[in-house]
Amino acid sequence: MRPRAALRSVVVAAATILLLGAAGCGSSEEDPYSIPDEFQDYCEEVEDQQVALGDALGEGGPATGLIKALPSFEALAAEAPDDLDDEWQIVLDRIHDLVDALDAAGVDPETYDRRNPPSGLSQEERDAIDAAARALVSPSTGGAMAGVQQHARDVCKTPLTIGAGARVAGPSAT
Template sequence: MRRLPVGLLVLGLVVPLAACGQDRFEAYCERVEEHQVALTEAVAEGGPDALLGVLPRLQEISEAAPRDVTDEWQQVVGRLEALEAALEDAGVDAADYDRAEPPAGLADADRAAIDGAARELVRPTTVAALQSVETQVRDVCGTPLYQ
């Protein structure tokens, strides 16, 4: 039986792994580019429901994210999902919700849940996670998450 040099064995293992990693970044960057216009429009539009309107797109990008930023993506997407759930549970449309003048008949518990979810979305940990995601997208994909 002929023995292969260790270097060839290592190379034989590393090259396929690197290709898999490249495919992972490729899929991630494709998702970013696919949703970049919608994200840019949502950010430009602003408003209380702007990011909730693109939540499915953010979820898709998050699902394709490389492992080194999955925690950050989960922080951002998770906080948006929590706000969306609080609004849905209360039967309130995000576009119409005004904290200063909540809808008539909104239960105190529902208002507290919405307010709590909104506070979590703007906490420093979530803001830092979003900044990390934006930086990582720019570094890995060579384009911003939104323009």
């Protein structure tokens, strides 16, 4: 009888472990694919800006597309969770720096050609534009943009952009 008692104890222990395991897994009504509450506003903004971002990035060259996308980026940064503040700040600062350099030189981003700059553009203005463009395509900017995109995919369950400019990558120099 002793072997039966031991067997019964093992069966009871195994059943208890299975029941406790089942109670801990799968009994939650939470959807593993749902967006966490603390990210709802940001993820809604991501969805609201997807088409505008795709269109802006698809319309111009790499730098002008980012400049056109700046209002969407600013809206996203305003709703972004705290853990994305650094990434968004890098992206926004680099785009603003290029816009400021172009504005200070009186140059239209749509028509600026680095190889054939407009007459009257000083070397100092050209250097400022080049420096801002290099910073915009730097690894730190690319890393920040990659982090923002990855967060949209992982947390919001959607890409940052859809449409013509669906790929937000590091731009080439202006």
